[in-house]
Amino acid sequence: MGDCMILVVVGPTGVGKTKMSVELAKKYNAIVVNADSMQVYKELNIGTAKVTEEERDGVPHLLFDIVEPTDMYTVYDYQKDLRKVLEENKDKNIVIVGGTGLYIKAGLYNYEFTEEDEEQDQFEDLTNEELLARVKEIDPNTDIHVSNRKRLIRRLNKKGEEHIVDTLLYDATFIGLTTDRDTLYDRINKRVDIMVKDGLIEEVKSLYDRNIRSKAILTGIGYKELYDYFDGKCTLEESLDLIKQRSRRYAKRQYTWFNNQMDINWFNVDFKDFNNTVNEVIDFVDKKAN
Numbered sequence: 001m002g003d004c005m006i007l008v009v010v011g012p013t014g015v016g017k018t019k020m021s022v023e024l025a026k027k028y029n030a031i032v033v034n035a036d037s038m039q040v041y042k043e044l045n046i047g048t049a050k051v052t053e054e055e056r057d058g059v060p061h062l063l064f065d066i067v068e069p070t071d072m073y074t075v076y077d078y079q080k081d082l083r084k085v086l087e088e089n090k091d092k093n094i095v096i097v098g099g100t101g102l103y104i105k106a107g108l109y110n111y112e113f114t115e116e117d118e119e120q121d122q123f124e125d126l127t128n129e130e131l132l133a134r135v136k137e138i139d140p141n142t143d144i145h146v147s148n149r150k151r152l153i154r155r156l157n158k159k160g161e162e163h164i165v166d167t168l169l170y171d172a173t174f175i176g177l178t179t180d181r182d183t184l185y186d187r188i189n190k191r192v193d194i195m196v197k198d199g200l201i202e203e204v205k206s207l208y209d210r211n212i213r214s215k216a217i218l219t220g221i222g223y224k225e226l227y228d229y230f231d232g233k234c235t236l237e238e239s240l241d242l243i244k245q246r247s248r249r250y251a252k253r254q255y256t257w258f259n260n261q262m263d264i265n266w267f268n269v270d271f272k273d274f275n276n277t278v279n280e281v282i283d284f285v286d287k288k289a290n
Contacts, residue, residue, distance in 0.1 A: 003171075004091060004092055004093050005094075006086070006173070007096070007175060008173065008174045009098075010035075010099065010101070010264060011258070012255055013099055013188060014184060014187045015269060016277070017098070022055060022056065024281065025059040025095045026057065030059075030095045031089060032059055033062045033082065033094055034097065035078075035098025036098035036103075038220050039064050039065075040067050047195065047223055048222070049195070063082065063085060069217060071214065072215060072216075075148075078103045078107060079111065086170065099254050105262070108169060110167040129146060132146045134152075138155075142155065143257065143261070145253070174264045175265055175281055175284075175285075176266040179269050184248075184251055185248050188244060192247065195222070205226075207223070221243060225239045267281055
């Protein structure tokens, strides 16, 4: 392959990014690096659809399970961690995988932070939804995610807003996985049911019983809804329906982000035979490299 390469596998939740990343890593003798803002946390496994030991298939995986669930981890932390990994593994092919567009943007693009990054929360009586509504009054086209409280507050204060220049700092190839909306939504709904069978409720209950109420837990889809159930605010059925609904909405936002922010090479996933999609991506990568 000549020079070492960076492949970035993106797309909405539930589309097969994990499987694709491992297949590409095996093909190109690469390491896999996480770009999912929830999979950095230890103990958040089932609800984040974190890659299992079996799925890793012997491929080294970095930036997974690096933060305690009680700790705060920011996009600024991720930027530093990803660039350190890229620097230390210049001699390897790398597959970055995840659906958190802001993390990928911050890590791979010329994305700068200002000194006010640790600014105090002056809007602590407002919910994230209320903050976003205020931001939209001054910037109707904002791309700030509702769960990114820090950035919403900086935008309202009109200071400390990150300075983004759309310059890619690394020679990276972006692979996007996609499918039609009905198929994706059906997969997302079924995946939540599978998570429940795999022990999602028990996973979240063990965090709840230790009274862990960090920002990651209280904003992460699959965790906040079950916390509401354990708090007696809703039934289990309502909680699971909300997880599905919010996951579908999140998928929609992910598409919007990736289409507007990055130059993605999209591939329609063949769910009947995923190897067809893997081979299509490999053909594309090989042609681009030659």
